[in-house]
Amino acid sequence: MKSLNIKIGLIASIMVLFTACETIDYEDTNVNPNGPTAAVTSQLLTNAMSFMAEYIMVDETTILYMQHITQGQYPGASRYNTLNESYDDWYVGPLTDFNRIIDLNSDPETADDALSYGSNANQIAVAKILRAYYLHYMTDKWGALPLSEAFQGIDNPQPAFDTQESVYNYMFAEIEEAVGMVEMAEPGPTGDYLFGGDMDTWVTFGTHVKMIMALRISDVAPGLAQTKFEETVATGRLITDNSDNIEYTYGTDDESDSPWDDNFKTREDYILSRTMVEYLRENQDPRLFEYAEEARDSVSPVTNFPGGIDAGYVGAPNGQVNGNVPSYSFIRSEIIYTPDFPTPIFTAAQVDFSLAEAAGKGWNVGGGSAAQWYEAGVQASMEYWGVDATGITDYIAAHPYTGIDDIAYEKWVALYLNGPEAWAEWRRLDAPYLEPSAFASDPRIPVRMAYDPSIADNNAANYNAMIGFQGPDNNHTKLWWDVN
Known part of the structure; x- marks a missing residue:
């Protein structure tokens, strides 16, 4: 009987505690008082910018392809051994950051909070300019990219590929829209360690991305190329003196050095x-x-x-x-x-x-x-x-x-x-002449990077459709603009 009473008492105690848990108001016990209460767009921008140094400013594989340098005792990319790369880091990293910056500065419910980090329009403009710059690097590396159906999460985990021509048209529109919305008299974005929020420099930056894109397509779309190129000339912003060069400046610590x-x-x-x-x-x-x-x-x-x-x-x-x-x-x-x-x-x-x-x-x-x-x-x-x-x-x-x-x-x-x-x-x-490495198993200099094999496994239908309009997914299928 004593044992039974003990068991009944334990059950009653547990029931009381469970009931109490339903009624106790813990308020902000688990809230970090030092944490941000809203998304910090300056941190998103800084994080997205870091990809420039890590992936674009010093892209050893392409430098090796171009025979400016070669490798010492461990040849790899100089033998064209890098057959494919994943673009996942770009999508889940900087491109998502840019999308979030744009959303936070566009949504009336969050735009006022985002003003703490620069004018809404200028934050959006920089995000769009850099997004186009990154997409330009990506499409000139892989070719077709998921774009119009991308960034939908579980609503569309298998997005279709957009042709490189479509990606270029998107980038032209993106840059032109971004430059047109810049507010020179308003603050530029904080977190911009590249230009310190100087919107004049960002407009110049975007103008040069557009100029390079225009010349890049001059053999496949000469009319559009001429129009876009001449538009950049008409701005009077093209750099023709070294004093105006745009450079990426590094820090001296291990986190930000070259x-x-x-x-x-x-x-x-x-x-x-x-x-x-x-x-x-x-x-x-x-x-x-x-x-x-x-x-x-x-x-x-x-x-x-x-x-x-x-x-x-x-x-x-x-x-x-x-x-x-x-x-x-x-x-x-x-x-x-x-x-x-x-x-x-x-x-x-x-x-x-x-x-x-x-x-x-x-x-x-x-x-x-x-x-x-x-x-x-x-x-x-x-x-x-x-x-x-x-x-x-x-x-x-x-x-x-x-x-x-x-x-x-x-x-x-x-x-x-x-x-x-x-x-x-x-x-x-197609110049100057570069003799392919005699030590490569396939003695041809790559003209594109192949997609990561996981794309074919996880998005087979759209991957196969892309091959149908772009060509085989290897290092030697020429991109849309590479017609000579």
Whole structure:
């Protein structure tokens, strides 16, 4: 009987406690008093911007494709071993961040709170400009992308692919809408560590994305390309002087320093490609001495500069196991050992060569011939890298403009270490000649990146439909704009 009473008492106690739990008001016991009560758009923007440094500013795979550099004892991408990549991080990371910034600044219920981080219109404009910039990088890498049906979560976990042409049309509209809504007199977004909320610079940034996109499609949609390109010229915002270059500036701590500094902290995996060194040597291009360091343990058996001053500059065969890396030239020491050495995003040289090509097509570039813009591009590139006036004059005199191949070559040289742009322009212009690595199992330089295999597994119907209009999902199916 005593045992039974104990059991009845325990049951009654539990019932009382359970009932009490239903009526007790815990109020804010589990609420973090220091946590934000609304989404912080400045943090979303900062996080989204970090992808620029991590993925675009120093994209080693595409730099290796373009033979500006090659690898030491562990060749991989220089042998074209990187067959596919996933774009998932872009969708769940920065693109989602941009969408959230736009939503929070557009929704009347959250727009007032978002004003704490800059004007609603300016936050939306920057998010749209950067979203277009990221999409441009992505589509020029993979081609077709899920876009019009993307970001619907469980409502549509298997979105269709939009053609690259559709993605380009979307990006043009996105940039134009964003630039048109900028409020110059209102605060720019906080969290903008790139330009400090300077909306004038953001408009210039967006204008240059549009210019590059326009020229990129000039062989497949010449009418649209001309219209969009001439619109950027008419803004008067195109960079034609190095003092106006747009650069990505890093910090000095481990969290924000240059990826090149990180690459060379404990290893020496990247050395100058023989292709780059020998092209510069053959043309007696003084940028050789600005792009690279002299090899520590060897000299070149061939020299071409007066007095053999180029003997110390040695390039390595692309894709070979180059185990003794001190036998080859390294990237300029300031680039790889200075944590906050900036990376160019848009430069006068790149713009000048674009204007040279456009002038050669008969487009309105506001004055100047193809030859004049070509020479301006060479001069801007050399000045940026510290070549003296005499060296510039002598080089231009020895390498006059004769046609599009000259522009293609000089653009490839000027885009040194800008892998995504150099790769895209090389694919579009089919110049200069780059001999594929003799050590690759498939001796063809890739012209696109294949999708991650999970796409075919998890979104088979739309994946197969994409193959139907784009072509086989491999590294050698040309993109929509790559028609030459």
